[in-house]
Amino acid sequence: MPVGIEAWVTQIPPITRGWLVLSVLTSLAVQTQLVTPLQLYFSPKSFLNGxxxxxxxxxxxFGPISLDFVFHLFFFMRYSRMLEESSFPNRRADYFWLLLLSSVMLLALSPLFNLPFLSSSLAFVPIYLWSRRHPSTPISLFGLFTITAPYLPIALVAFSWILNGTWKAAAGDLVGCAVGHVGWFLRDVWTREMMGGPTVFSEAPVRLKRLFGDE
Structure with a gap:
């Protein structure tokens, strides 16, 4: 790996970095025909059949290497990194726990919305959560126009729709936004404002914290 790329990768916080590396390696494995997408997608029947x-x-x-692949990977990496750095510094277990709970919700919703691949759906969870935690932050989209952070998820969903030419391509992104909203409500509204302290939705279990070295 070239020194410049290696330095850039090592600067990414650990949970986002691991997710990014595994995503790139998975797409490369498909691109080089080491595996096929048919071996990777989720279905309850296949899961229960070993x-x-x-x-x-x-x-x-995230699909074959294409413009859509770059689009989703770039925005996922950018906002997952920003969320991990701003809201979860030195709290790797808590961020992993957030993504794990979101993944479980997405797996449960997958059959209802016919979503065999959930990478882009999960990617929209940190995008949504970051946008709700930075409501007044202005964001320039592609240098064309500026919006405030709360409008970022829907703007990206619309762009994904335009990029793919069908609303079905953006369905997974919308489901990810919905799960992100649930996560935001449980962590930032219910836990902080209504419960007044940490809950199972806001903090990782002690064993997981120890596994990540956070305690």
Whole structure:
């Protein structure tokens, strides 16, 4: 790996970095025909019939290397990194726990919306959560126009729709926004404002914190 790229990758916080690396490696494996998408997608039937890895690989395949692949990977990496750095500094277990709970919700919703691949859906969770936590931040989209952060998720969904030419391509992104909203409500509204203290939705279990070295 060239020194410049290696330095850039090592500067990315650990959870986002691991997700990014696994996603790139998964797409490269498909591109080089080491595996096929048919071996990676999630379906309850396949999962229960002795193929448990599908519950993980569905979150790392963003599709073949294309403009849509670059679009989703870039915005996921950018806002996942910003969220991890601003809201979860030195709290790797808590950020992993957020993504894990979101993944479980997405797996449960997958059959209802016919979503065999959930990578872009999960990517929209940190995008949505970051946008709600920075409501007054102005964002320039592609240098064309400026919006405030709360409008970022819907703007990206619209762009994904335009990019792919069909609303079905953006359905997973919308589901990700919905799960992100649930996560935001449970962490920032219910836990902080209504409960007044940490809950299972806002903090990782002690064993997970120890595993990540956060305690």
């Amino acid at each position: 193929q448990p890895w599908r519950a993980g690989t569905t979150f790392f395949y």
